[in-house]
Amino acid sequence: MAKALFYGAGFPYLDVKKLPGKLIVLEGTDGVGRSTQVELLRKWLEKNGNAVSDTGLRRSPLTQPGLDVARKGNTLTPLTISLFYATDFADRLENQIIPALKAGFYVLSDRYFYSIIARDIVRGIDPKWARNLYGFALVPDVVFYLKAEVETLVTRIVHGRGFEYWEAGMDISKADNLYDSFVEYQTCMIDQFDQMAKEYNFHVVNANKSVKEINIDIKEQLQKILEN
Amino acid sequence: MLKPNPCPGKLIVVEGIDGSGKSTQIDLLHKWLLEMGKSVYFSEWNSSPLVKSTTKLGKQEKMFTPTTFSLIQAADFANRWENQFLPMLKAGVIVLADRYAFTGFARDVARGVDAKWVRNLYTFCYQPDLVLYFQISIDDAVERITSSRARIKYYEAGMDLNLSEKKVTSFRLFQERILQEYDRMSKEFNFKVIDATRPIQKQQKEIRQMVSFALKGWRGLPNPVQSSRDHNKREKLSQTNRERSNG
Numbered sequence: 001m002a003k004a005l006f007y008g009a010g011f012p013y014l015d016v017k018k019l020p021g022k023l024i025v026l027e028g029t030d031g032v033g034r035s036t037q038v039e040l041l042r043k044w045l046e047k048n049g050n051a052v053s054d055t056g057l058r059r060s061p062l063t064q065p066g067l068d069v070a071r072k073g074n075t076l077t078p079l080t081i082s083l084f085y086a087t088d089f090a091d092r093l094e095n096q097i098i099p100a101l102k103a104g105f106y107v108l109s110d111r112y113f114y115s116i117i118a119r120d121i122v123r124g125i126d127p128k129w130a131r132n133l134y135g136f137a138l139v140p141d142v143v144f145y146l147k148a149e150v151e152t153l154v155t156r157i158v159h160g161r162g163f164e165y166w167e168a169g170m171d172i173s174k175a176d177n178l179y180d181s182f183v184e185y186q187t188c189m190i191d192q193f194d195q196m197a198k199e200y201n202f203h204v205v206n207a208n209k210s211v212k213e214i215n216i217d218i219k220e221q222l223q224k225i226l227e228n
Numbered sequence: 229m230l231k232p233n234p235c236p237g238k239l240i241v242v243e244g245i246d247g248s249g250k251s252t253q254i255d256l257l258h259k260w261l262l263e264m265g266k267s268v269y270f271s272e273w274n275s276s277p278l279v280k281s282t283t284k285l286g287k288q289e290k291m292f293t294p295t296t297f298s299l300i301q302a303a304d305f306a307n308r309w310e311n312q313f314l315p316m317l318k319a320g321v322i323v324l325a326d327r328y329a330f331t332g333f334a335r336d337v338a339r340g341v342d343a344k345w346v347r348n349l350y351t352f353c354y355q356p357d358l359v360l361y362f363q364i365s366i367d368d369a370v371e372r373i374t375s376s377r378a379r380i381k382y383y384e385a386g387m388d389l390n391l392s393e394k395k396v397t398s399f400r401l402f403q404e405r406i407l408q409e410y411d412r413m414s415k416e417f418n419f420k421v422i423d424a425t426r427p428i429q430k431q432q433k434e435i436r437q438m439v440s441f442a443l444k445g446w447r448g449l450p451n452p453v454q455s456s457r458d459h460n461k462r463e464k465l466s467q468t469n470r471e472r473s474n475g
Binding site: 073078 | 276277278279281282285286291292293294295296299300302303306307309310311339340341342344345348349351352
């Protein structure tokens with residue numbers, strides 16, 4: 001991005017006119033293979049001589065300790081968790097992403113605020129409020145939306161890290177087991193992503209394919225976008 | 229604009245810059261209401277146990293930017309809103325708050341955050357039934373703070389804004405901005421202005437009158453003794469009615 005563009009007011013007190021780097025976002029539900037693709041993309045970009053910085057949700061040193069503790073408790077109500085995630089996101093944006101873009105880096109973001117909004121809305125947060133909240137967010141150069149069927153996600157989770165409480169949305173589920181809850185929750189999440197795809201100009205990638213095929217698809221799309 | 233309070237409980241808030249004496253006044257008010265047997269709940273700014281550790285870390289390590297500071301304060305408020313304010317208001321309790329969303333609006337805008345953005349942040353909460361704004365000149369506030377407290381804290385003084393290298397000067401400049409924001413909000417959010425330079429007792433008298441007025445129509449929680457008496461009365465009444473219709 002030559003010129004910084006924000007969804008809303010941005011950071012009025014910051015001078016961020018010129019950002020020579022590129023902000024590339026990979027979005028999609030749990031188990032869709034985002035982190036694998038981020039890794040592959042990183043290697044490819046570095047091989048071509050680009051400096052790369054990567055980031056992902058809950059990695060801010062400011063909020064990570066508190067958020068980790070809070071996720072174990074039971075008073076983490078929807079608005080609070082939403083604002084906690086927003087703090088994490090803002091901290092990384094101001095202290096990591098923007099400085100890296102200023103220095104001309106490629107920033108690979110494993111998820112962006114779209115994921116946070118989706119999980120908020122599924123938990124009853126007002127969609128308009130959530131969108132306004134992220135008025136400080138930079139508009140990325142490109143957002144890849146890795147889209148897969150719930151069956152694909154289940155397979156990846158089963159062969160990978162296994163079902164987990166938050167990924168299964170157990171905090172809002174009436175189901176008595178992680179599998180049913182996961183299917184129900186991720187279906188709602190996919191629905192939210194689909195709704196956002198047009199609004200935020202997502203580049204949809206068919207993530208039901210193999211890791212290699214997905215990687216080729218992303219690289220091809222990325223090359224075209226960067227050439228323009 | 230905040231939504232009006234639709235709950236049976238009443239929401240009473242004090243606001244003002246540091247050193248305006250609002251905490252002293254709300255404490256007196258709290259005790260007075262308790263003495264009269266009212267159901268009261270008190271909550272103060274930045275006190276959510278869940279968010280506290282993060283705020284502490286950020287302050288200690290000076291990690292906050294205006295935006296993250298704004299967001300973490302909103303998270304703290306939201307946590308108290310969901311776990312304390314809203315349930316208490318729904319239950320019919322009088323909720324007293326030492327600082328409210330307006331503190332966020334004033335401080336965050338003074339730090340350079342977009343005014344519209346921060347107002348959206350707090351749209352989940354209600355317009356209080358009474359906002360007492362303790363107005364004081366910057367000279368008087370600085371005088372009170374510097375004579376009473378040993379040390380002004382880093383963020384309280386707005387040291388993160390690089391207004392001055394001297395803490396007292398920075399405090400003054402920062403609080404001046406906050407004061408401006410409060411005055412700007414006064415009409416927008418229907419502040420009742422209290423002259424914070426008057427004697428404490430006089431202020432309290434004025435406040436109690438305002439609170440009594442704001443509590444008009446407040447029914448309170450059903451008193452267990454009272455309601456059983458009402459129940460007996462109703463029983464008797466229906467008995468008489470039955471006898472009448474039979475006769």
